[in-house]
Amino acid sequence: MPFFTEEEARLIVKSVKHAEQRTSGEVRVFVESRCRWVDAIDRAAEIFFSLQMEKTENHNAVLIYVAVKDRQLAIFGDKGIHEKVGATYWNNRVREMLGSFNNDNYAEGIANCAVQIGEALEKNFPYDKGTDKNELPDDIVFGK
Numbered sequence: 001m002p003f004f005t006e007e008e009a010r011l012i013v014k015s016v017k018h019a020e021q022r023t024s025g026e027v028r029v030f031v032e033s034r035c036r037w038v039d040a041i042d043r044a045a046e047i048f049f050s051l052q053m054e055k056t057e058n059h060n061a062v063l064i065y066v067a068v069k070d071r072q073l074a075i076f077g078d079k080g081i082h083e084k085v086g087a088t089y090w091n092n093r094v095r096e097m098l099g100s101f102n103n104d105n106y107a108e109g110i111a112n113c114a115v116q117i118g119e120a121l122e123k124n125f126p127y128d129k130g131t132d133k134n135e136l137p138d139d140i141v142f143g144k
Contacts, residue, residue, distance in 0.1 A: 019118025
């Protein structure tokens with residue numbers, strides 16, 4: 001059974017694309033059913049590096065990680081953006097996503113989070129049409 005309907009998946013991808021339109025930063029979404037780690041942030045970090053997200057030029061990539069059945073999530077930002085926004089920013093985004101998840105609005109919660117991360121990226125890493133390129137795919141990555 002898929003995690004999202006086609007419409008929900010389109011909403012998430014559209015939000016990622018929208019988030020990246022005004023920034024050199026990158027946003028990815030990784031969804032799986034279970035988190036095999038005790039701490040979701042450790043799993044998010046593992047995925048971040050396995051997707052080679054640390055290779056962006058400005059170290060400004062962000063991974064939104066969700067384990068649907070275990071109801072765990074985390075946001076992992078590379079050092080460039082993390083140094084700008086800090087842990088409190090990420091914790092607030094996670095809290096907001098959890099609020100949506102508690103109302104069974106998974107896709108909406110992820111999409112809203114991607115847009116908000118895009119705003120933080122835009123503020124700290126504005127888009128430059130002369131140099132910016134989409135360094136990472138915008139599609140949702142699905143685990144098991």
